[in-house]
Amino acid sequence: MFDITSGNKMIQTMDQALTLASKRQAFIASNLANLDTPGYRTKDFSFEGALKSAVEGQISPTSLTTTHAMHLQGSTSSSLPASTDALKPNAERNDGNDVNLDRENMLLSRTQGAYQNASTLIQVELRKLYLLIREASAH
């Protein structure tokens, strides 16, 4: 018996993408909540970079020790990249706050789109598996 979903590269990658997109959305929520907080600096991380390192980490995972052939490997949970570098081009206001409403709004919908893309791709993969199982059981 093998795990039909964790053996699937697409589902695994999109799983990471879902996690990272929702994490990034939390950063955007924080930036928008602190729109008027003096001295607050924009928090963000590179979605592409984080996904890339998550996927690369998947290829050579720090695997769990398994003492039995039936043990699950367990997916390596990608830890959030901690860097929250200040954005260079952002003009800082008089109160030391550098949140840009337009940038955050744009990122909000873009990240939402990325999340929905990833979830749709997972759904497509699962539908393929479902059709496969249904075809097999029909005969």
Next chain:
Amino acid sequence: MSIKQILDIASTGMAAQRLRVQLIAANIANSETTRTKEGGPYRRKDAVFASKDLGFAGALANAGVRIAGVKTSQEPFLTRFEPGHPDADPDGVVSYPNVNPVEEMVNLTEASRAYEANIAVVRAAKAMATSALDILRVQ
């Protein structure tokens, strides 16, 4: 679960902006008030924002926002020459609150835009949660 984090962060932003609108409403309502409990005309009140620790790990440690305090403006009162007014001084000059309606309107617009930005975050988080649930609908 990051979707819950997103909603928590956005709700602190909404609460902070709502209190700010309440203060603006008080300022506009009292723009002609010459008698207060503390004595003298009404003084303009303004919210001071500060970031808030919601107990999230890593870079999201200070993700929320809170009202650190309400600042009472010490700017000079507006004066008008109204000798018949019961609160006029011996020279016939009445001190009116240091509320500038134009400033209040600008702040009101800013606060409601910031509130809307937080609403947009909530809406995005809801759409993401829905699309994640859609993964279950394979057939």
